[in-house]
Each structure stands twice: as structure tokens, then as C-alpha cells.
Amino acid sequence: MGLLKRWFGGDKPQAEEVTDTGSVAADTAYRYVVVGAGPAGVSVVENLRRQDPDGSILLLGDEPEPPYSRMAIPYLLVGKVGESGTYLRQQQGHYEDLAIQFRHARVIGIDATAKRVTLDDGSGVRYEQLCLATGARPIRPPIPGLDLPRVHHCWTLQDARQIIELAHDGANVVLMGAGFIGCIILEALALRGVNLTVVEMGDRMVPRMLDPVAGTMLKQWCQEKGVNVHTSTRITQVEANPASDEDTLLVDMDNGQQIPAHLVVVAAGVKSNLDYLQDAGLAVDQGVLVNEYLRTSDAHIYAVGDVAQGPDFENGDRVVHAIQPTATDHGRIAALNMAGKSTPYRGSMQMNVLDTLGLISVSFGEWDGVPGGDQTIMQDKEGYRYMRLEFEGDRLVGAQCVGRTNHIGVIRGLIEGRVALGHWKERLKQNPHLIMDAYLSCAQQ
Ligand SMILES: Cc1cc2nc3c(=O)[nH]c(=O)nc-3n(C[C@H](O)[C@H](O)[C@H](O)COP(=O)(O)OP(=O)(O)OC[C@H]3O[C@@H](n4cnc5c(N)ncnc54)[C@H](O)[C@@H]3O)c2cc1C
Incomplete structure (x- = not known):
């Protein structure tokens, strides 16, 4: 009763300091284990608690911060929120109050026969039902120089800290990729007052979201706002600038131009995190394949969010829709099914909204x-x-x-x-x- 009251009640939000909620003894068994503490994983555990007030729940996440929303990173970059403003749940003790055990740990393997996950410290945890919510990670194209300092993705809070340090007013910044995530970052970088150059290999901006007319319209808009946009152009190399005494970079493009940069941000697409599944025996393609109940090829394992290749709303094909509404919808439906309430998922719709300057x-x-x-x-x-x-x-x-x-x-x-x-x-x-x-x-x- 106390638990439900806290859950539905309107306690005033407070900035949260989530630490591990208790230690996990080796080989402890849980009714539910959820791997990955992003929006999808948090949606699963909260909905599980709604469905099953008593079942033991363990949430495992490998990032050092409390569960947060990547969607809020642009707001952090422009100073509209501090780091705690990106946290998915602001209320102190939120997970503890729901009797959800949260642990910072990385899963390195799954033994589906023994129903056991192995953590990076070598210990194991057993489950009755497992949900994979491990998201995706940014792709680093095989271009020389992308491993240099001052080259960053914009995917994690740690990336955001580094971008904030380098993307100061007047800095030369090159953004590789004008896809959906690239365009979101574009806006935040431009608002930081940097001298921004965007390099997109497609013939237009957001080519997987807008047709040539609309994508070209967006390019023209950005150029009018002072952003340099190169489409149908590839970055071929990033190198240290020998003429600079401040450790800056030179970015080569296949149109023959070279741009100096204090920072290069790489937004060249993402891929589902599947590495830890090598021995799990699950059916995978671009992501973990799931059916209309978000169940994988193993009856006791579900997958949700950016790691899951699930039903498309329109045609029922299996797709990875790496957007947050899909992640939270997946989480809700998977939780119902894990808790025994058989509920088909109607499929996710590709849906992108951008506000670009x-x-x-x-x-x-x-x-x-x-x-x-x-x-x-x-x-x-x-x-x-x-x-x-x-x-x-x-x-x-x-x-x-x-x-x-x-x-x-x-x-x-x-x-x-x-x-x-x-x-x-x-x-x-x-x-x-x-x-x-x-x-x-x-x-x-
Ligand atoms: C800058 C930016 C802006 C965005 N803006 C939007 C937007 O406006 N609209 C929108 O719809 N989407 C947006 N997105 C995409 C959105 O953030 C993702 O679709 C969403 O985060 C997916 O949620 P998820 O829980 O599946 O994955 P994630 O948020 O990636 O969470 C997965 C978690 O699992 C952890 N993990 C991975 N492997 C393991 C392991 N082996 N063991 C333990 N933990 C593990 C990861 O480190 C991560 O913490 C944006 C993304 C970025 C980077």
C-alpha cells in the first residue's frame, strides 16, 4: 500500500542521487532482471512494478550516472538544464520506493539455459524473466583520425561534458552527419555560438527523414542562419594541425577543402548493442529479433528499445526504430507480457520531429x-x-x-x-x- 501510494502520489520531485540500491549477492535469483537503464529499461521496471507488486526486480546499467535521457543532452549543451535535469526520474529514492534494485554493472554474457547473466566483475545473477534494454551506440566510420582527442560522439553524458568544454563561443566545430541525431546536435552547437560546419555524405539533410525538396529546404535554412552545410560530401581524414599551438585539428573533405577545427562531433548513425549476446543463442539481425509480444526467440527473454528489432506499425516488418517513444512503448508492453498479461504490440511508427534553428x-x-x-x-x-x-x-x-x-x-x-x-x-x-x-x-x- 505504502509503495503504491508513493507510486501514484504526487511527492515533490527532488534531484536524485541514485547509487546502487543494495548489494547483490552472487547468484541471487530474481523474478525479473532488466539489462540497460535507459528510457526503455526504466519503462520496463516501472511497468513491471505496476503489474506485479511483489516480484523481485533488478535493473542493471553500465553507465556511471543515474538513469538519464539522451534526448535531454541538447538542453544540457545549451545550459537549459544541468546534468540532474537529464535524469529520467527526479525524485529522491524513486527506485528504492518501488522496491526496484538498481545496480551499476555491465552484463558480459547470458546463459539462456541456466537463466543466468554474467556481470563484468565475474559474478552472476539468475532470472525467471529477462529483458534486454541495452540500447544502441554511435558508429565510428573507418576514417583516419577519428580516434584523436577533440573528436567526440554526442551520445552519453560524458560526451556532452567534453563537447561543453570544447565548443566555446567562436570555436571552429565540424559536425559529421546531418541525420536526425546530427540535426538535433546541430541546433545545440549553433546556439553555443560556435563557427559550425556540417558535412553530410547524403545529397540532402536528414535523408532518412525528408525527401530531396524538404531536405534541401532545411539546408538552405541552416545556411541562411550562418551554418556551413556541405551535402554529398565525405570527410576523408582528420589530423592534428601542425601549424597550431593549441592542439587543434584539420578536417579533409573529398571536395578538396580542408577545415580547421577545435572540435569534431561524429553523428554517423548508431547500431544496436549486441556484443554481449554472442553465446546467448538468440535470433539477431540489425537488433535482437522480437515478436509481437516483444519476446525474443527464447521464451524467457524479451528485448525493447534501440536494441530490439520489433514490429513496424504499418507493415509488420521487423525494424529497429531508434527513437524514444518506441523505447518507452516497448517497455510498457514487454512488462505486461513478462508479468503474464498477454498483450500484443501494435507496432511502432517511424516518427521524427526536428526544430532546427x-x-x-x-x-x-x-x-x-x-x-x-x-x-x-x-x-x-x-x-x-x-x-x-x-x-x-x-x-x-x-x-x-x-x-x-x-x-x-x-x-x-x-x-x-x-x-x-x-x-x-x-x-x-x-x-x-x-x-x-x-x-x-x-x-x-
Ligand atoms: C543527443 C540525442 C538526442 C536525441 N533526441 C531524440 C529525440 O528528440 N527524440 C527521440 O525520439 N529520440 C531521440 N534520441 C534517441 C533516444 O535517446 C534513444 O532512442 C533512446 O535513448 C533509446 O532508449 P533505450 O533505453 O533503448 O537505449 P539507451 O538510452 O541507449 O539506454 C541503454 C542503456 O543500456 C546500457 N547498456 C548497454 N549495454 C549494456 C550492458 N551490456 N550491460 C548493462 N548496461 C548496458 C547503456 O550504456 C545505456 O545506459 C536522441 C539521442 C541522442 C544521443
Whole structure:
């Protein structure tokens, strides 16, 4: 009762100092063990506690800080929050109050037959149900010089500390990659007042989120705001600058140009953390393959978040959607299933929202269309406004918007609700601005 009261009650949040909540004796057995203490892992343990007030829960995380949100790192970079502002739960004693045991430890192996995980200190923990929530890590492309000091990813709090130290006002900063994460970092770096150059090998910005028209619009917007953007360009080498007495770098690009840099930030994609699974015998592809119950090929092991390759909302294919809403949704559904409440997952929808120096861009679902589908496009290049709707039959299945935020919720609702548009489809093809009218007419019936 006390536990539930704390859980649902509105105790005033306090900055949290999470340390290990008690020691774990070697080979202790738990009802539930969750590996990885990011948003997905935290969602799993909290939802498990909701479902099972008494089952023992162990959360294992290998980063030194309390569980935090990577999504909040840009706010840390621009000084809107301190480090504790990135913590997923702010209330002192949050995990202890839920009788969730939290331990800083790295899992190095899983014996699925013995139902036992091995930790990096050599000890082991046994489980009845295991959930893998180990996320992803940034890719370091095989380019000479990316191991030099002053070259960093922007993935962890430790990365953020190093970027804050080097990305001072007026510093020359090169950002490798203008994908979704790259563009989020771009905004934070630009707001720090650095002299920023972005190098993207694709022919446009965010090529996996926006089509050529919208991606080029975004590039032009950034250039107007003083950011140097090179698309269709690769960094070929990073080297120490021999002419500098402050240990700076030179960045070579395949267009023949060379840029001096105090800092290079690498945002060249991510890959699921799978290394510790070598002997676990699980089916893996890009991530750990899971079914509609988020269960792996082992009946006692689940996987969630950036490490999981789970059902796609639109077509049921198995995909890694490395975004936070998917991580927390996965966590909720996996917890229900682990606790014995069989609950299928409806699938995750690719959904990206960017605010790049004041220009909002959004893409949903099958934003680039489906075979046999059709589309409508509205564009105003000078006014930085763009809307593209993608249909399959009479359903909206994907969309992209630049410079428009007013109908985002409606578009999402139509896609997620798989709403039959009937004659409204043709009207929308003539005039996409009627999207709200279509929603009110079709979705509210
Ligand atoms: C700068 C930045 C901005 C972002 N902004 C957005 C955004 O605006 N919107 C959005 O949807 N997404 C955003 N993301 C992506 C989002 O942060 C991820 O999708 C989300 O963190 C995934 O959650 P997760 O719990 O699956 O993985 P993670 O957050 O990566 O957590 C996994 C945890 O498991 C730990 N771990 C790994 N291996 C082991 C092991 N063997 N043993 C123990 N622990 C282990 C990891 O160290 C990590 O702490 C952003 C990411 C970054 C870096």
C-alpha cells in the first residue's frame, strides 16, 4: 500500500542521487532482471512494478550516472538544464520506493539455459524473466583520425561534458552527419555560438527523414542562419594541425577543402548493442529479433528499445526504430507480457520531429510513399513551407511537413487510426490544407 501510494502520489520531485540500491549477492535469483537503464529499461521496471507488486526486480546499467535521457543532452549543451535535469526520474529514492534494485554493472554474457547473466566483475545473477534494454551506440566510420582527442560522439553524458568544454563561443566545430541525431546536435552547437560546419555524405539533410525538396529546404535554412552545410560530401581524414599551438585539428573533405577545427562531433548513425549476446543463442539481425509480444526467440527473454528489432506499425516488418517513444512503448508492453498479461504490440511508427534553428520539420510513417500508393505535395520554397501526404488506397500512410506544426497531431491520428478517408482522399489531393476537415469528418464518426 505504502509503495503504491508513493507510486501514484504526487511527492515533490527532488534531484536524485541514485547509487546502487543494495548489494547483490552472487547468484541471487530474481523474478525479473532488466539489462540497460535507459528510457526503455526504466519503462520496463516501472511497468513491471505496476503489474506485479511483489516480484523481485533488478535493473542493471553500465553507465556511471543515474538513469538519464539522451534526448535531454541538447538542453544540457545549451545550459537549459544541468546534468540532474537529464535524469529520467527526479525524485529522491524513486527506485528504492518501488522496491526496484538498481545496480551499476555491465552484463558480459547470458546463459539462456541456466537463466543466468554474467556481470563484468565475474559474478552472476539468475532470472525467471529477462529483458534486454541495452540500447544502441554511435558508429565510428573507418576514417583516419577519428580516434584523436577533440573528436567526440554526442551520445552519453560524458560526451556532452567534453563537447561543453570544447565548443566555446567562436570555436571552429565540424559536425559529421546531418541525420536526425546530427540535426538535433546541430541546433545545440549553433546556439553555443560556435563557427559550425556540417558535412553530410547524403545529397540532402536528414535523408532518412525528408525527401530531396524538404531536405534541401532545411539546408538552405541552416545556411541562411550562418551554418556551413556541405551535402554529398565525405570527410576523408582528420589530423592534428601542425601549424597550431593549441592542439587543434584539420578536417579533409573529398571536395578538396580542408577545415580547421577545435572540435569534431561524429553523428554517423548508431547500431544496436549486441556484443554481449554472442553465446546467448538468440535470433539477431540489425537488433535482437522480437515478436509481437516483444519476446525474443527464447521464451524467457524479451528485448525493447534501440536494441530490439520489433514490429513496424504499418507493415509488420521487423525494424529497429531508434527513437524514444518506441523505447518507452516497448517497455510498457514487454512488462505486461513478462508479468503474464498477454498483450500484443501494435507496432511502432517511424516518427521524427526536428526544430532546427526555428524551422520545424516532421516526418511520419511511410513518408517516402509505398509501392502503388499516391501522393499530394504542397510547397512554398521561399516561405519554407512544405507538406507531402502519402496514401495507400484511401488511407493516409505517411507524411512530411516543413514549417507547419498546426496539423501534426491530426496527421498522426489519421495514420495511427488507419482511418478510411473515402472521398476525402481526392479532396486532400486537390488541397492538403483540408487535412483538419478530413479528420473531423472521417475520424470522428
Ligand atoms: C543527443 C540525442 C538526442 C536525441 N533526441 C531524440 C529525440 O528528440 N527524440 C527521440 O525520439 N529520440 C531521440 N534520441 C534517441 C533516444 O535517446 C534513444 O532512442 C533512446 O535513448 C533509446 O532508449 P533505450 O533505453 O533503448 O537505449 P539507451 O538510452 O541507449 O539506454 C541503454 C542503456 O543500456 C546500457 N547498456 C548497454 N549495454 C549494456 C550492458 N551490456 N550491460 C548493462 N548496461 C548496458 C547503456 O550504456 C545505456 O545506459 C536522441 C539521442 C541522442 C544521443
